[in-house]
Amino acid sequence: MAFKALLSSQVEGLIENKIVLLEEEQLMQGDVTVSIEYSTVNYKDALALTGRSPIIRSFPMIPGIDFAGTVIQTSHSKFNIGDKVIANGFELSQTHYGGFAQKARVNGDWLIKIPSKFSTKDAMAIGTAGYTAMLAILALEHGHVSPNSGDILVTGASGGAGSIAIALLTELGFRVIASTGRMEETTYLKKLGAVEVINRQTLSQPGAPISKPRFAGVIDSVGSHTLANAIAQTNYGGVIAAFGLAQGMDLPSSVLPFILRNVTLSGIDSVNAPIAIREKAWARLAQDLDLNKLALTTKTIGLSEVTTIAPEILNGQIRGRTVVDVN
Ligand code: NDP
Secondary structure, three states: OOEEEEEEEEEOOEEEEEEEEEOHHHOOOOOEEEEEEEEEOOHHHHHHHHOOOOOOOOOOEOOOOEEEEEEEEEOOOOOOOOOEEEEEOOOEOOOEOOOOEOEEEEOHHHEEEOOOOOOHHHHHHHHHHHHHHHHHHHHHHHOOOOOOOOOEEEOOOOOHHHHHHHHHHHHOOOOEEEEEOOHHHHHHHHHHOOOEEEEOHHHHOOOOOOOOOOEEEEEEOOEHHHHHHHHHOEEEEEEEEEOOOOOEOOOOOOOHHHHHHOOEEEEOOOOOOOHHHHHHHHHHHHHHOOHHHHHHHEEEEEHHHHHHHHHHHHOOOOOOEEEEEOO
């Protein structure tokens, strides 16, 4: 049966996105077919849809780096028809059709079963951003950062990964300092659990290579001078988990915080993370995420609104998470 998909093509160097009808036979190879219920618009999706970064490697492409839905066909030993599953990362939206469609066929090794606490909509409200926030928290824990260690800085706080990081950290008993360019979101950030909200301009300008220690841990969505200043202000033995580049890809830092304060810079990759780590992160999300706080972060749109929202995400105008109801 025909299904709806957002298809991106490259026309004279520009990306053109159109909703089309495709047949199941036009899906790519894989051993599991999923009837998609929800997808989301992440920062990386916005980069792909606008062509701001070369995320899509082969055209035409159904973008969407993640989806959640129900298995409708499978020859993979781990899955049965009717299983609720989630996919994110790997080749989705790069060389393999992704989540902005009503169906997907993928390699079953890319899928994990959704923890029973979550609906498919919850799973996409969390999505790549929320699961990445959990990977960052696991990195802090790996470095023995605990609620007794001191304050945790979350940058890009009103964004998707930042919002869910705050909700998770405060549930775990951490004291969170939220850095944002949108001070008007202070009430929202405090509802998520932040005890203090600071203006991101205090971190985003060039600063000293090492300065007064202030944070036991950092969860960073933005990179560049912000990350460098966060490293410079991390306490002895602290951990900085870095996964984002919303301010920039550069890292104008020095070795001083590493050799004088024994801090750890932990890189976080969600795209090629092994399945065992993904399953651990999702199990912890099921344990630690307050669904009421998740609902605070989320708004839902239809497939036709995805392309409108993409530039707004890149301009830092979208708060929290955007779920896409593909049906
Ligand atoms: P969002 O767009 O939801 O959030 C990004 C936030 O960063 C914005 O809301 C804004 O927060 C802040 N921001 C935006 N522009 C700037 C700027 N110029 N300077 C400083 N801060 C800025 O994105 P996501 O939460 O989905 O992703 C966050 C980052 O993490 C992105 O760079 C994304 O590519 C990356 N990422 C990486 C992953 C990986 O595997 N390594 C996985 C997931 C995400 P505020 O207004 O509060 O300041």
